[in-house]
Amino acid sequence: MSGDGVLAAAASDVTGGQRGLTVALFLVFVAITLYITLRASRQTKTAADFYAGGRSFSPVQNGLAIGGDYMSAASFLGIAGIIALYGYDGFLYSIGFLVAWLVALLLVAELLRNSGRYTMADVVAFRMRQRPVRVAASVSTIVVSIFYLLAQMVGAGALVALLLGISSDNDTAKALTIVVVGLLMIFYVTVGGMKGTTWVQIVKAVMLMTGTTLITLLVLAWVGFSVNELLDRAADRSGKGEAFLEPGLRYATEASGLTGKLDLLSLGLALVLGTAGLPHILIRFYTVPTARDARRSVIWAIGIIGVFYLMTIALGFGAAAFVGSGAIAEQNPGGNTAAPQLARSVGDHFFGDTGGTVLLAVIAAVAFATILAVVAGLTLASSSSFAHDVYASVLKRGEAAEGQEVRVARVSAFVIGAVAIVLSIFAQNLNVAFLVALAFAVAASGNLPAILYSLFWSRFNTSGAVWAIYGGLVSAVTLVIFSPVVSGKETSLFTGSDFSWFPLDNPGIVSIPVGFVCGWLGTVLSKERDDDRYAELEVRSLTGHGAEGAASH
């Protein structure tokens, strides 16, 4: 999400009444979540409470929370925006983000719930030498989470400023928004732990689904519930005709040739394989009593997320049809305001001026809640990993007292949050949208090979795990640094110089195989193997015999 280029005219679009209503709704959401967090803090006593919410959430609750954790502003505003501006291509994102859940359902969720306790590293380090593997897993967790956090927080700064009608040139206002978002997320995590964070995500998921369903129904009602009519109008108004309803306007354009097509394939691979390696998603599987509940929660999540991504079609094409690509691009060149603008248009159409104002304020509040729930999940994942993997297992060699470990987790949530705030303020005028795709690429290249080899390959060992994680992480990040997203194009992060030599924006097509090959090579180059521990892991992961139970209080 980029905030630059928002015209001053956009600010004048926002009326005083609408701004007041938006602020009021923000405050209501904040008040509710602060109350929930304080309540959750009273029930957060043990490490299992802080890291895994006492493993006591129901499958429906966790399914909603997974949706709340996963459907970021990049999904809600980003996909609707890409569809509104470029038509069909935005849909490619929706499909990758959804199909990815099958990897999590079939190969990861239940086995992880049965064999781990709090973090991704619990599973990867199960039969390994603890220190090198946990350090590697923690580094990867923190890097992925910080990338994702930066993208969300910089986006939040631009977005909230826009929705409140503050000019995008006003860096102080954006920085202030980033600080407020950062402080709230730190509060949710340090005070409420996993319980507080989960409830924030549940509230957000309900708000997001309700808001999106409402707008979708109104859009469909406008066209007499004819999808054909909707698409027809969108294609017409886009000025691009039928091409608007076909792939190729945004990704793999004819002008970009083979490079563009490979780039699209590379993006598709990272999306479908990244989800099951995202640390903030993985830790959600620990919050239910059993592996079967983890399965049920993923199935709920697939239903919720699937319906949501179907509705992004109506949002995107609705915005193209009723707001118009031109008016959207004028507000935000990335299209991130398509959904809020659509809310105003359908509100105006059905309920008059006041209706438009109210709907816009509602959708703005939903977007704010969306960002907060995701950044809280990311902060929790990285601070859990630091406290449980680095502090307790590496620095204290497994001898840390439980209370001390949780204190460290709280302090690291504060530190990571503070770092994210500072980095986001520095990055607030940079185009950091690529960081979401990069987080998926790193998760697919480093974390996923390590998790899959751990669960399914008896020979896998310490060296293989370390090679897989660092190999995938380093190759994905290095390729992006030398790609056109960082230098060499007008849209690059740094426009002044050109040191790019890797032609693709997305590294996955190279870095994912590199991660898997590194994991294999590292394994066979080391003699270590622990068949007894693999027997235990296999039995435990498939049967739940010996798995961590739910907290009993």
Next chain:
Amino acid sequence: MARSKARGGSTRLSGGQQGSAAHYNALRDSADFRQLRASFRGFVFPMTAAFLAWYLLYVVCSAWARDFMGTQLLGVVNVAFVFGLLQFVSTFLIAWLYARHARSRLDPLADRIAHEAGALGDGRGGAL
């Protein structure tokens, strides 16, 4: 909560208890477990290969088979939309099939193994 801090991931059971490796090896080699693993892998591995191939076919068509994807089927609804919606359908279908397979085939076996393992005296909570 678990007390032993022996080896990270697993604390409740292994923790260097005598015979635990033999216990798990015996479970792993039991007929029930071998059947469970075969039934699990026999479902998830081919299914993963299938949905990944199906998804990649969609991505490849989006990049390379533009004319095919642009073919109109119903009004302005073209192959690209139908193909995309079929990805949703297949995802929901596979999730449902897996849930059914797990409920009818995997869960009863896993329960039996966990129950027998408990009866061996090294089960959940038994030794601690």
